[in-house]
Amino acid sequence: MSIGLRDATVRRSALSLRRTRRRAKRSPYPYWFLLPAFAVFFVFFLLPTFSSFYYSLTRWTLFDSEWIGLDNFRQFFEEPGLTKGLTNTLIYAVVTSGTKVVLGMVLAVLLTSSVWGRAFMRSAVFFPVLVSTIGVGLTFTVLMEPDQGLINDALGLVGIQGPRWLVDPRYALLSVAAVDVWKGVGLATVIYIAGIVAIPREYYDAAHVDGATPWKTFRYITLPLAWPATMTVIVLSLIGGLRSFDLIWAMTRGGPGFTSDVIASVIYKQYQAGFYGLSTAGNVVLFLLVSALMLPLYWKLSRREVQL
Amino acid sequence: MVLDRTFRRVVVLVALTVAAVVSGCGGDDDGGSASKGESVELSFLVDNSDQAVKPAQALADAFHQKNPNITIKIETRPQGGEGDNVVKTRLSTQEMTDIFAYNSGSLFQALKPEQNLTPLTDEEFVGRLDDAFKPSVSANDQVYGAPFGSAFGGGILYNKKVYEKLGLKVPTTWDEFMANNAKIKAAGIDPVIQSYGDTWTSQLFVLADYHNIASEVPDWDKKYTANQVKYSQEPALEGFQHLEEVKKDGYLNKNFGSIKFPAALSLLAQGKGAHYPQLTVTVPNIETSDPGKIDDVGFFAQPGKTADENGLTLWLPGGVYIPKTTEGAKLDAAKKFLDFIASPEGCEVYGKAFAPTGPYMVDGCDLPDDVPAAIKDLQPYVDDGKVTPALEFLSPVKGPALEQITVEVGSGLRSAADGAALYDKDVEKQAQQLGLPGW
Numbered sequence: 001m002s003i004g005l006r007d008a009t010v011r012r013s014a015l016s017l018r019r020t021r022r023r024a025k026r027s028p029y030p031y032w033f034l035l036p037a038f039a040v041f042f043v044f045f046l047l048p049t050f051s052s053f054y055y056s057l058t059r060w061t062l063f064d065s066e067w068i069g070l071d072n073f074r075q076f077f078e079e080p081g082l083t084k085g086l087t088n089t090l091i092y093a094v095v096t097s098g099t100k101v102v103l104g105m106v107l108a109v110l111l112t113s114s115v116w117g118r119a120f121m122r123s124a125v126f127f128p129v130l131v132s133t134i135g136v137g138l139t140f141t142v143l144m145e146p147d148q149g150l151i152n153d154a155l156g157l158v159g160i161q162g163p164r165w166l167v168d169p170r171y172a173l174l175s176v177a178a179v180d181v182w183k184g185v186g187l188a189t190v191i192y193i194a195g196i197v198a199i200p201r202e203y204y205d206a207a208h209v210d211g212a213t214p215w216k217t218f219r220y221i222t223l224p225l226a227w228p229a230t231m232t233v234i235v236l237s238l239i240g241g242l243r244s245f246d247l248i249w250a251m252t253r254g255g256p257g258f259t260s261d262v263i264a265s266v267i268y269k270q271y272q273a274g275f276y277g278l279s280t281a282g283n284v285v286l287f288l289l290v291s292a293l294m295l296p297l298y299w300k301l302s303r304r305e306v307q308l
Numbered sequence: 309m310v311l312d313r314t315f316r317r318v319v320v321l322v323a324l325t326v327a328a329v330v331s332g333c334g335g336d337d338d339g340g341s342a343s344k345g346e347s348v349e350l351s352f353l354v355d356n357s358d359q360a361v362k363p364a365q366a367l368a369d370a371f372h373q374k375n376p377n378i379t380i381k382i383e384t385r386p387q388g389g390e391g392d393n394v395v396k397t398r399l400s401t402q403e404m405t406d407i408f409a410y411n412s413g414s415l416f417q418a419l420k421p422e423q424n425l426t427p428l429t430d431e432e433f434v435g436r437l438d439d440a441f442k443p444s445v446s447a448n449d450q451v452y453g454a455p456f457g458s459a460f461g462g463g464i465l466y467n468k469k470v471y472e473k474l475g476l477k478v479p480t481t482w483d484e485f486m487a488n489n490a491k492i493k494a495a496g497i498d499p500v501i502q503s504y505g506d507t508w509t510s511q512l513f514v515l516a517d518y519h520n521i522a523s524e525v526p527d528w529d530k531k532y533t534a535n536q537v538k539y540s541q542e543p544a545l546e547g548f549q550h551l552e553e554v555k556k557d558g559y560l561n562k563n564f565g566s567i568k569f570p571a572a573l574s575l576l577a578q579g580k581g582a583h584y585p586q587l588t589v590t591v592p593n594i595e596t597s598d599p600g601k602i603d604d605v606g607f608f609a610q611p612g613k614t615a616d617e618n619g620l621t622l623w624l625p626g627g628v629y630i631p632k633t634t635e636g637a638k639l640d641a642a643k644k645f646l647d648f649i650a651s652p653e654g655c656e657v658y659g660k661a662f663a664p665t666g667p668y669m670v671d672g673c674d675l676p677d678d679v680p681a682a683i684k685d686l687q688p689y690v691d692d693g694k695v696t697p698a699l700e701f702l703s704p705v706k707g708p709a710l711e712q713i714t715v716e717v718g719s720g721l722r723s724a725a726d727g728a729a730l731y732d733k734d735v736e737k738q739a740q741q742l743g744l745p746g747w
Contacts, residue, residue, distance in 0.1 A: 062399075071740075075737060164565065254712070256715055257713070259721070271393070275741045
């Protein structure tokens with residue numbers, strides 16, 4: 001979530017930067033004002049990033065490291081859990097992102113119409129975003145407990161035999177994804193609300209005069225004009241899904257067996273096992289993968305916004 | 309000129325920022341200067357489980373009473389993989405506490421003892437240590453640790469009341485064990501309890517089978533370290549097959565996939581389940597979860613092919629170590645404390661704080677008479693010499709994904725042969741990461 005907000009500000013400042021570039025030449029502030037910030041950035045971001053490229057090429061025990069060339073990468077790609085982790089990561093990212101888009105849109109349309117208790121409902125929808133992920137994960141682990149959990153008890157009352165949620169290998173990943181959606185849909189909704197509120201009333205009035213049904217109004221006015229919001233939601237939740245780890249780790253630890261492993265949990269387990277060089281290599285791969293997916297998307301997105 | 313001066317100021321500012329940032333990660337080593345007679349304070353890092361914190365505190369208090377000028381402060385760390393990383397990070401950044409407790413065997417070897425720990429071979433207490441224990445805290449003929457607690461067995465915990473009621477005999481072969489299971493199931497009791505909600509509990513059928521492997525192939529551990537034998541071959545494969553069998557025959561409790569260790573132990577203590585593959589180190593927990601039931605639970609070693617090779621797989625206690633960073637008066641005090649831990653008096657203090665879980669590894673330390681029944685059941689195996697240390701104390705090779713694989717095999721998601729082969733791959737990765745020859 002914090003990433004999401006940061007990305008938004010980064011993009012906005014990128015835009016304003018572009019606008020002020022011509023003036024920036026004669027800025028009264030010299031460049032070396034940047035130095036203190038750069039020092040911190042260097043120590044905490046650049047140095048670790050570049051040393052991780054080095055350590056990914058070594059056998060590293062924390063005590064000493066031995067150069068082994070590309071062996072770690074070879075081993076990482078031979079990892080039996082890797083294909084499973086990759087597919088799971090993609091499934092998880094697409095499922096959560098897709099559901100957040102649809103649900104967020106529905107909720108936003110509902111919450112921008114004159115529905116009873118609107119302000120309260122808006123906060124209620126946003127509230128889960130503010131709760132700690134680990135807390136949510138542990139709470140839902142208890143709720144989803146197959147034999148004594150509240151969810152299956154409640155389903156039992158109406159005569160439904162609930163699935164074994166986190167324990168059944170078929171549903172484990174999807175159960176976690178459902179909780180992720182519950183937690184994250186609030187942010188998507190807020191973005192959509194902003195997008196929908198920004199659509200000029202005149203279009204709706206005109207459509208009303210022309211006798212458009214509510215569905216047609218939604219289909220031909222709200223949906224296309226909320227497109228920038230949709231893009232933002234897709235990108236943010238896709239990034240979130242690709243790098244998801246905390247919720248999965250809190251709920252299933254990648255289990256049962258390896259059935260809900262994602263790339264991040266595969267890497268984490270290698271780190272836990274003390275394979276520091278190998279897991280660093282995995283992180284480098286993850287870094288390149290996310291960059292490869294996200295750079296083109298960013299580029300497209302920022303172009304779109306400039307045109308608007 | 310003005311610019312020049314400001315520039316210099318900025319340079320100073322940047323330098324200060326960097327210095328502040330860097331020194332934040334630096335050490336605050338203030339130890340080692342206290343002279344004789346002055347009071348010394350030692351820090352002692354243990355994991356945050358009851359069975360580590362309680363005895364550590366009791367030992368520290370008892371030691372302080374004997375040596376009023378030495379105070380020992382307990383610090384805790386997480387258990388498992390996270391704890392491993394805390395220990396390794398603190399050692400490599402020279403920020404380790406003055407004394408710390410950590411596993412013996414292969415995990416101890418991964419700490420690079422020669423580089424990071426103070427050798428204790430010439431200390432008096434080393435002469436009191438059991439010969440089975442010494443190798444597990446030694447590297448290159450140097451001893452580095454004192455045992456923290458007692459050894460414990462891995463095998464099958466069983467409910468004695470259930471056995472009595474159904475007139476069953478403790479099995480000495482796997483076939484007898486399975487025959488018992490059939491009778492127990494017919495009586496409407498879950499024959500085998502599993503608790504895959506805590507994945508570590510799933511490994512016992514594989515790990516506790518080591519005595520059976522070693523009695524068929526005596527130097528299996530050496531061949532294993534040298535990459536000559538595999539888990540996907542007989543006899544090692546049997547552990548995985550056992551795991552598969554009990555699931556296939558429907559002997560598991562219904563909620564085996566979700567329940568965690570404490571709930572499973574309760575099922576056993578209450579007689580709702582008959583067998584629970586476990587370590588005897590867990591037995592004292594029954595006293596808190598089901599008071600009064602602790603003596604209903606007994607123990608037998610994991611049965612193998614034949615009755616006469618039936619014997620116990622023994623887990624050695626962890627060690628207490630002194631890092632190289634402990635110096636001067638603190639080092640002397642720390643050595644004194646270790647000598648206290650590895651003494652009959654230390655064993656007694658330990659045993660009062662946390663019930664002993666098996667034989668002590670120190671000469672002159674005897675188990676008290678009031679130990680739980682399951683712990684008493686260990687003694688005959690030890691007396692008859694039918695004991696093999698668990699593989700992790702004999703070989704540095706142990707794959708990190710075993711518990712996930714055993715959950716899969718034990719839940720019927722993967723076949724035994726497949727699981728064993730996957731574990732061999734996992735082990736290969738670990739051996740290569742350790743840089744062992746022959747892999």
